Amino acid sequence: MMVAAIRVRQWLLRACRTYWPLLLVVLVAFLVRLWAITSFMPECTPEQKAAGRAVYDCYVLGGDALVYNSVAENVANGHGYTILSYVTWEYIPAADHPPGYITLLAVLDWFGFPEISHHRFALAIVGSAGVGFVGLLGWRLGGRHGPIAGVVAGLIAALYPGFWMNEAYYMSESWFMPWVALTLLGAYRFWRTPGWVNALLMGFAGGMAWLVRGEAALVLGFICVGFVLFLKGIGFWRKLALGAAACGMCVALMLPWVIYNLNRFPEPIFVAATGTAFALNSCDEVWYGPAAGFYSFGCLNQYTIQARAEDPYGELTDSGLRRLATQYISENLSRYPAVMVIRVGRVFGVYMIDDTTKRNYLNEGRKPDAVIWQQRFYYAMALFSIPGLVSMRRRKVPISPIVATVLAVAAGVAGTFAIFRYRTAADVALCATAGVGIVFLVGLLSQFVTRGERDADVDAGDAGAEGTPDRPAPRAGAQDILLIGSTDWFNGGR
Numbered sequence: 001m002m003v004a005a006i007r008v009r010q011w012l013l014r015a016c017r018t019y020w021p022l023l024l025v026v027l028v029a030f031l032v033r034l035w036a037i038t039s040f041m042p043e044c045t046p047e048q049k050a051a052g053r054a055v056y057d058c059y060v061l062g063g064d065a066l067v068y069n070s071v072a073e074n075v076a077n078g079h080g081y082t083i084l085s086y087v088t089w090e091y092i093p094a095a096d097h098p099p100g101y102i103t104l105l106a107v108l109d110w111f112g113f114p115e116i117s118h119h120r121f122a123l124a125i126v127g128s129a130g131v132g133f134v135g136l137l138g139w140r141l142g143g144r145h146g147p148i149a150g151v152v153a154g155l156i157a158a159l160y161p162g163f164w165m166n167e168a169y170y171m172s173e174s175w176f177m178p179w180v181a182l183t184l185l186g187a188y189r190f191w192r193t194p195g196w197v198n199a200l201l202m203g204f205a206g207g208m209a210w211l212v213r214g215e216a217a218l219v220l221g222f223i224c225v226g227f228v229l230f231l232k233g234i235g236f237w238r239k240l241a242l243g244a245a246a247c248g249m250c251v252a253l254m255l256p257w258v259i260y261n262l263n264r265f266p267e268p269i270f271v272a273a274t275g276t277a278f279a280l281n282s283c284d285e286v287w288y289g290p291a292a293g294f295y296s297f298g299c300l301n302q303y304t305i306q307a308r309a310e311d312p313y314g315e316l317t318d319s320g321l322r323r324l325a326t327q328y329i330s331e332n333l334s335r336y337p338a339v340m341v342i343r344v345g346r347v348f349g350v351y352m353i354d355d356t357t358k359r360n361y362l363n364e365g366r367k368p369d370a371v372i373w374q375q376r377f378y379y380a381m382a383l384f385s386i387p388g389l390v391s392m393r394r395r396k397v398p399i400s401p402i403v404a405t406v407l408a409v410a411a412g413v414a415g416t417f418a419i420f421r422y423r424t425a426a427d428v429a430l431c432a433t434a435g436v437g438i439v440f441l442v443g444l445l446s447q448f449v450t451r452g453e454r455d456a457d458v459d460a461g462d463a464g465a466e467g468t469p470d471r472p473a474p475r476a477g478a479q480d481i482l483l484i485g486s487t488d489w490f491n492g493g494r
Contacts, residue, residue: 021147021150021151022135022136022150022154023132025131025151025155026129026135026158027128028155029127029131029157030124032158032159033167033168034124036168037121037123037124037168040370041058043117044059044060056367059168063365065170065171067094067096068097068101068105068170068172069105072102072103072109073106073109073114074091075102075109076106076109076114079091081094081102093265096272097172098210098254098271099211099257100172100176100211100212100213101172101174101175101176101212104122104126105119108122119170123166123175124167126174126178127163127166127178130174130181131154131157131158133181134154134177134428134432135150135154135155135435137150137184137432138152138153138154138432138433140188141188141388141436142439143397148439149435149436149438149439150435152435152438152439153432153435153436156381156431156435160381161371161373161374161377162421163177163424165374169365171421173213176212177424179216180405181428181432182208182209183202183205183206183209183216183219183220184402184428184429184432186202186205186206187223187227187401189202190202191227191231191397191401194234194238194239199246200249202220202223202246203220203247203248204250206220206223206249206250207220207252207253207254209425210271213424214272214412215411215412215425216408216425217254218411219404219405219408220246220247220250221247222400222405223400224246224247225243226398226400226401226404227239227242227398227400228240229400230398230400231398257271258271267318267319274322275318275319275320276300276321278322278325278329279299279300279303279304279321279324280296281299281325281417282328283296283302287335288335290355291359292342293339293342293346293352294346294356294363294418295363300321303321303324304321307320307321340415341414343414343416343417344413347409347418347419347420347423348410349382356418357371360419364419364421371420375420378423381427384433384434384435385429385433385434385437386437387436387437387444388433388434388435388436388440389437391439391440392436402432402433405429406426408426409425
């Protein structure tokens with residue numbers, strides 16, 4: 001035991017000596033998140049709640065956050081994953097979301113930290129750790145200049161409103177973001193050293209992300225497909241087996257939750273109930289007109305009234321809402337492809353930009369300025385990611401895991417609605433590649449400036465190149481060394 005403790009201590013010391021710049025970035029991220037939960041969006045006092053100042057001036061539980069907190073409280077009190085019915089005043093099974101985030105909150109409750117302020121402080125720590133993982137991803141992707149790329153990527157993630165707002169608003173994406181970053185780190189570790197252990201580690205991270213948000217299964221799936229198709233150096237069947245092992249680990253983590261759900265609902269519910277989501281996004285209001293691609297509680301109310309009219313004394317079930325919503329989809333099937341494209345265009349900020357931004361801060365109850373700055377950050381990240389991907393391709397670093405996150409978000413949003421926080425997985429990848437891209441562009445600029453200075457020296461006159469008593473020869477090495485350094489930077493450390 002003592003030997004193991006000494007080895008762990010030595011490993012931690014080596015890690016701190018190597019990655020101390022990222023530790024400073026994590027500290028910055030934590031300070032930003034402390035500001036977010038104490039100044040940007042502090043908890044509402046009873047007086048503020050009574051005055052109706054919640055939502056924009058201060059924070060009060062509502063929407064998904066209220067469901068997370070209520071179910072977590074029931075789990076901690078021994079009632080399982082349930083929610084209190086205000087009709088029968090009984091605890092009824094709940095599976096509106098996967099269990100990962102709720103379990104985290106329940107663990108905090110169980111250890112004696114039940115207050116919302118406790119939870120938000122813990123989420124600030126979790127979100128800061130996620131920033132560190134994003135920085136480490138940029139470090140890994142940046143080649144010889146990885147430390148600089150990692151610090152830049154980490155600072156982007158630390159300041160990006162799309163991340164720190166999750167802690168301020170008590171969202172599950174706070175717990176989702178670190179696991180997405182770890183999944184991508186596992187993917188690039190697997191690319192460098194393909195093997196069973198690394199495949200299982202990648203699958204474990206992907207499975208933990210899936211336990212928080214359903215679209216994470218698509219992230220790991222697309223990553224594995226990319227490796228099977230494009231990874232070189234090992235045979236096809238071995239790649240297929242390793243990919244299956246990663247996906248098997250992911251499924252194994254989710255399987256207990258699936259079995260648990262199958263034993264407590266009258267209709268099959270596997271990962272999460274989908275009836276409410278379908279009901280929110282399947283009616284004329286959000287399929288045609290200015291709200292197309294978003295969601296509406298008017299749609300949900302419409303299907304709820306319809307279900308009650310069909311069975312006044314029955315229980316409103318997930319399958320009942322889903323049946324009514326899918327009936328609408330089947331009756332308007334020709335419109336469905338256009339709606340899916342609109343949803344994806346909205347969430348990636350290329351269609352109805354201002355309207356989508358407005359709906360995100362109005363419908364999600366967020367401060368307008370924060371959402372507007374989130375989008376400005378996002379466009380900058382997307383722009384700088386392009387040279388980052390170019391740099392990675394020049395160094396033969398695969399970009400398929402990065403593309404996988406974008407495809408997973410697109411596939412998930414196509415079936416739901418265009419909420420910016422649903423873009424989290426892609427934002428993680430964009431932060432890391434934007435850091436690489438900024439370093440790459442600085443290298444190009446450095447090379448350009450150095451080459452211009454060298455040409456100016458040459459143009460000064462070849463007659464004095466050999467030197468005279470009045471004009472000594474130029475000192476060899478100064479410009480050459482700078483040129484070599486900038487060329488290495490340009491090549492990404494190749």
